Amino acid sequence: MPTPNYTLDPIGRVIVDDDGFALSIYEPYRPALAELDGFSHINVLWWAHLLDDPMFREMTIAERAYRNAPAQIGIFATRSPARPNPIALSAVAVISIDRDEGIVRVPYVDADDGTPILDIKPYHPSVDRIREVRVPAWCATWPQWYEDSATFDWGAVFESAQ
């Protein structure tokens, strides 16, 4: 049994430029993209590198994270990238995959240019898509589907702009 070392090796980075959004995968990991074609969506795990700092990693409570919500919300009840292990999860649509160049084009990802990417997983409805889902009252007015988030007024949800 190996001794876990709990260290991460970024497999690529997010690119945001005039061509839009892309996931640039480092050369050694490009073979791992084989057969990813055909999945309409992927789960991207990325490292919130700007928050990989004890100050943010020791936070357990988010203060006034959302409007019309409890003033204090536990970090595990938020999707904030400031968390003990600053791993963010974003489901994103796939536009195209260039395996040789290691470029996965996506319409959007909520990460900055240069953000380290940790993992790509296929979005499988069998494990990721829950029919009967319930959320607390304080976020019950948020969209009930991924697609509806694109046109939703998120500004009304967040207490203060970033």
Place this chain on the structure above:
Amino acid sequence: MPTPNYTLDPIGRVIVDDDGFALSIYEPYRPALAELDGFSHINVLWWAHLLDDPMFREMTIAERAYRNAPAQIGIFATRSPARPNPIALSAVAVISIDRDEGIVRVPYVDADDGTPILDIKPYHPSVDRIREVRVPAWCATWPQWYEDSATFDWGAVFESAQ
């Protein structure tokens, strides 16, 4: 701007015993469970510690991972826990949360007793539940919903038992 150190601190561990399945959260992180009540499901990120080994982390291709699928599938097109960064993602239902004791009871999680837990995130339909989703032909017969996976014959999908 901090220098990322890319190291993880487990926030708890999976418990599998006669009482069933639970996520045991270490004391310093228990305040982060506040307001998680009310979410029917959570996304659990766990560390596949038995596969945190160069032999597995250097794998980019899964051989004969699934029956009736291409013989070679890139790791990023699978949910295999053997991957460059062995972080697994499991959506699980929540039975109860004991914040003082740091115990989140769940009906099931596909991780062994003692598995390190890295993160808990609320399952938000606004970002996690995709209405229009497409998968490749080789897994098109798999369940289209999380709930349907419980009764699905997964034995027919996996080429060889673990």
